[in-house]
Structures are given as structure tokens and as C-alpha cells.
Amino acid sequence: MVQLSDFSAVIFDMDGLVLDTEPTYFMAWQQAAKTMDYHLSADFCESLSGLHYQAVTDQLLRHCGADFNLQRFNKLSGQCWHEQVNRYGINVRTGFNQLIETLIQQDIPYCLATNSSAINAKECLAFANISHVFTHIISRDDVVYGKPEPDIFLKAADILNVPIQQCLVLEDSHAGIVAAKSAGAYAVWIPTTKTLDPVTLNLCNTMVNNLVDIIHL
Numbered sequence: 001m002v003q004l005s006d007f008s009a010v011i012f013d014m015d016g017l018v019l020d021t022e023p024t025y026f027m028a029w030q031q032a033a034k035t036m037d038y039h040l041s042a043d044f045c046e047s048l049s050g051l052h053y054q055a056v057t058d059q060l061l062r063h064c065g066a067d068f069n070l071q072r073f074n075k076l077s078g079q080c081w082h083e084q085v086n087r088y089g090i091n092v093r094t095g096f097n098q099l100i101e102t103l104i105q106q107d108i109p110y111c112l113a114t115n116s117s118a119i120n121a122k123e124c125l126a127f128a129n130i131s132h133v134f135t136h137i138i139s140r141d142d143v144v145y146g147k148p149e150p151d152i153f154l155k156a157a158d159i160l161n162v163p164i165q166q167c168l169v170l171e172d173s174h175a176g177i178v179a180a181k182s183a184g185a186y187a188v189w190i191p192t193t194k195t196l197d198p199v200t201l202n203l204c205n206t207m208v209n210n211l212v213d214i215i216h217l
Contacts, residue, residue, distance in 0.1 A: 017172045
């Protein structure tokens with residue numbers, strides 16, 4: 001049985017893992033689409049979980065058609081999103097603060113590795129009032145290929161100066177688990193959807209319910 005102390009570093013995903021951002025994105029996408037007379041189902045929005053911007057764009061065009069006005073959609077969804085998070089903020093997921101305290105106590109380095117852009121990541125962390133937590137933020141801007149390719153996690157391990165094989169990666173999405181396993185990390189899946197993808201379940205090293213469970217690995 002593995003333990004947290006077996007690892008030399010911990011790498012956190014952001015959306016859906018540290019922050020409960022995905023419902024805010026889904027709401028903004030659905031409102032923008034509705035304004036444009038399109039419909040984005042909850043299942044479709046969930047299918048975009050963990051993907052980087054270009055992959056999301058590709059899926060939107062495939063779903064809505066080549067004549068879908070991405071520029072207008074991005075503007076509208078951005079406005080909807082900012083209205084919501086300015087009013088309500090962004091929730092930090094259960095167990096995050098306790099896990100960070102444990103990592104500090106055990107002197108285990110950690111960082112954030114996200115498919116979001118650096119600007120978006122820092123904005124989200126600010127809305128959640130945890131901008132001070134991560135010294136190192138590796139974003140989609142820092143690599144050629146985003147998740148599900150392994151580049152972001154390999155970059156994170158390099159910045160932490162720890163072999164990727166000694167890193168514990170925490171992810172909530174299929175794309176993130178694929179990236180973590182491809183990189184050679186120990187991949188823990190903390191799903192946020194009700195339906196568990198058996199492919200993701202078979203691919204990850206371990207599945208837990210929340211970040212508190214990581215403390216008690």
C-alpha cells in the first residue's frame with residue numbers, strides 16, 4: 001500500500017481538482033450558447049473536462065457546426081463567467097487546505113499543473129483566495145502540447161527538480177490521467193462526475209473520493 005510519504009513531490013491539477021471551477025465554466029458555456037440559439041447539454045460540457053483550449057474549440061465546432069461563431073461565443077461566455085465568479089467567488093474543493101498543511105508539515109514540495117492559460121489560472125486562484133498557495137504554476141503556455149500529452153507534468157517535475165516517477169499527480173479528468181500515466185507519474189484519480197469512466201478507472205493507479213483521502217493513503 002502506497003503512502004503520501006513515499007513520494008518526493010505532489011502535482012495538482014486545477015480545474016475540478018483544486019477548484020470547483022468546472023460548473024462555472026459549464027454554466028457560462030450553456031448561457032452563451034443559449035443566447036446564440038444553440039444547446040450544450042450537461043453531458044457534452046462534462047466531456048470537455050480537462051481539455052485544453054484548442055481541444056475545447058475543436059469539440060465545439062464539431063458539435064455546433066463549422067459556422068459556429070467562436071468569437072461571439074468566447075465573448076459571451078467570458079462575460080457570463082466573470083459575472084458569476086465576481087458575485088460568488090470560486091469554491092476550493094474539500095480537503096485541499098488540509099492536504100497543503102500536511103505537505104508543508106512533511107516537507108513535500110508541490111506545484112500546480114493546469115491546461116488553463118497562466119492568466120486564467122492566476123485569475124481563478126485569486127477568485128478562490130488562494131493565490132498565495134502555489135509558488136510554481138505550470139500552465140498550457142509553458143509547453144508545446146497540453147494534456148492529454150505528458151508535457152505539462154514533465155515540465156512540472158523538472159521545475160520541482162524531482163524525477164517524474166517519484167511524483168504523485170492528482171487529477172479529476174480522463175485527459176489528465178492519460179497525461180500523468182504517459183509522463184510516468186503515479187496517477188490518482190479524484191472524479192467529479194457521477195458516472196465513472198471504466199477506461200479512466202483502469203488507467204489510474206488509485207482512485208479516491210476527495211483530497212482528504214490523499215492524506216490517509
